[in-house]
Amino acid sequence: MHDHPLIRALPPELARRLQSLRQTGGRLVLVADASGLPAAEHQALEQDYKARLAQQPGVTEVHVALTAEKPRRRMIAIGSGKGGVGKSTLTTNLAVALARSGRRVGVVDADIYGPSQPMLLGTASAKPESQGERLVPVPSRWGVPVLSMGHLIAPGRAIAWRGPMAGKALAQLFDAQWGDTDLLLVDLPPGTGDVQISMLQKFRPDGAVIVSTPQDLALIDAARAGQLLEQAGVPVIGLVENMAGYICPHCGEESDPFGRGGIEAAARRMDLPFLGRVPLVPAIREASDKGAPPAAQDGAEAAAFAAIATRLGEWLDQV
Numbered sequence: 001m002h003d004h005p006l007i008r009a010l011p012p013e014l015a016r017r018l019q020s021l022r023q024t025g026g027r028l029v030l031v032a033d034a035s036g037l038p039a040a041e042h043q044a045l046e047q048d049y050k051a052r053l054a055q056q057p058g059v060t061e062v063h064v065a066l067t068a069e070k071p072r073r074r075m076i077a078i079g080s081g082k083g084g085v086g087k088s089t090l091t092t093n094l095a096v097a098l099a100r101s102g103r104r105v106g107v108v109d110a111d112i113y114g115p116s117q118p119m120l121l122g123t124a125s126a127k128p129e130s131q132g133e134r135l136v137p138v139p140s141r142w143g144v145p146v147l148s149m150g151h152l153i154a155p156g157r158a159i160a161w162r163g164p165m166a167g168k169a170l171a172q173l174f175d176a177q178w179g180d181t182d183l184l185l186v187d188l189p190p191g192t193g194d195v196q197i198s199m200l201q202k203f204r205p206d207g208a209v210i211v212s213t214p215q216d217l218a219l220i221d222a223a224r225a226g227q228l229l230e231q232a233g234v235p236v237i238g239l240v241e242n243m244a245g246y247i248c249p250h251c252g253e254e255s256d257p258f259g260r261g262g263i264e265a266a267a268r269r270m271d272l273p274f275l276g277r278v279p280l281v282p283a284i285r286e287a288s289d290k291g292a293p294p295a296a297q298d299g300a301e302a303a304a305f306a307a308i309a310t311r312l313g314e315w316l317d318q319v
Contacts, residue, residue, distance in 0.1 A: 009056055014049060019067065026060030028053055034066040042066055074316065075108075075184045076237070077205040079229065080212060081221025083114075083190040086242040087211050089288050090278065090305075091187040092120040092144075093295035094209075097302070097309035098183065099143040100295070106137055106181040108173045109148030110199060111189040118150040122291025127151055128176075135176040142296050145181060147173045174203045183316070191225070200232040207237040207315065209275065214241055214262030222263075226270070237315050238273035239263050240308055243280040276308040 004021050006028070014032070021030040032049060034042050050062045078094070080087040091107060098105045109117035118124040121140040128151050129136045137145035149169060178184070186205060188196055199205070208229045212222035226236050241263030267274040278284070284301050287294045294301035295309075 006053060006056055006059075009052055010049075011052075014045075014052070017045075026058055027063070028059055028061065029063045029065075031065045031067060034068045037068070042068075073178065073182055073184060075186055075203065075205040076312065076316075077186045077188050077199070077208040077229070077234070079188040079196070079208055079210055079225045080190050081210075081223065081225040085190075085211055085213050085222075086278065087190065088116045088120060088187050089284065090209075090211050090240060090242060090308075091185050092117065092288070093293050093305040094309050094312065095144045095185045096142045096293045096295040097306045098185075098313065100306075101309065101313060103183055103313065104181050105144060105183045105185060106178055107144055107146040107148075108184050108186045109146065109150065110170055110173065110186050112149050112169055113189065115148040115150035117146050117148045117187055119291060120288055120293065121146050124150065124291070131177050135172055137176055137178060137181075142293060145178070147176055149173075170198055171202065191221075196225075196228060200229075200234065204232065205229075205234050206319065207235050209237050209240060209312065211240040211242050212263055212266075213243045223266070223270070226272075236272055237312065238275035239267045239270075240275050241277040244277035273311070275311045276304065278304045278308075 004023070006021065006023070007015055007018070010018070017032045017034070019031045019033055021028065023029075030049060030053075032045065034045055037045060046064045046066060049064045053059055053062045078087055078091040088109075088111065095105050095107050107117055107121065109115045111117075118126070118138075121142065121144060123138045123140050123146060126138045128138050128147060135147060137147045138151055139145050152169075174184075186199070188199070208226075210222050210226050210229075222239070226239075229236055244263075263277070264274045279301075281301055284294050287297075287301075295305040296302070
């Protein structure tokens, strides 16, 4: 194909992208690789081929087909060793902060038995549509699509499923029509149970963030969660310390009811990056309960999440 005389009429960049060229009389049909180009530039590439080849002697028609490698969607799991440490709130706000920075990010609520992302992202009343046999994620007003078992069951209804049923439900969330979303944050259930193992077997994340409070017991459980991920070959990107310091909304004085610095010290012992800390601020809880993530606003609370999201983004850009 590269010996075809018409190839000489193309500049090196166009010749390099050319995958095939077939000529029948004056009719040319060519296939070119558009990988790495934004979708908005595809039409310009097609027109460039047509303009250069249509003026060649004997050419009466030029038909161009463009191909592009499908971008790989990456997944980051947000996990904890125990419940009540703010893992879901961190997931929501990291997703919103990453979306504000320009990334196409969605959220999978893998906490099958205790889904909370519909409330946190303000989509509790929404129901996902389907295309064929695949679900379509629910859009949120914050630019973050989300799927959760909370969207599929009646509000307040308990889910009593054994492991295989939970695994099938989880597969529906991952295999949805995520469109151009290229990053999924996965809100894991606490601990090291069936859902985590099923996910690691079928939908292995590219990395994981572990969140914990500074309490000793929470630290021990967080270490167990990290060990499960590392044993499965999932790199732990770093640790986040939540509820690190209570700021009184009346006097502004800061205290440490859960301690402070435990996660940062644990990160040093485990030779893992410390990604940052989030204070125990009533405003975070109040905004989260209303489905209005603090990371979508400006202020000290948003800055804490944005700093962690920046470090996560730096890790993503390096792998």
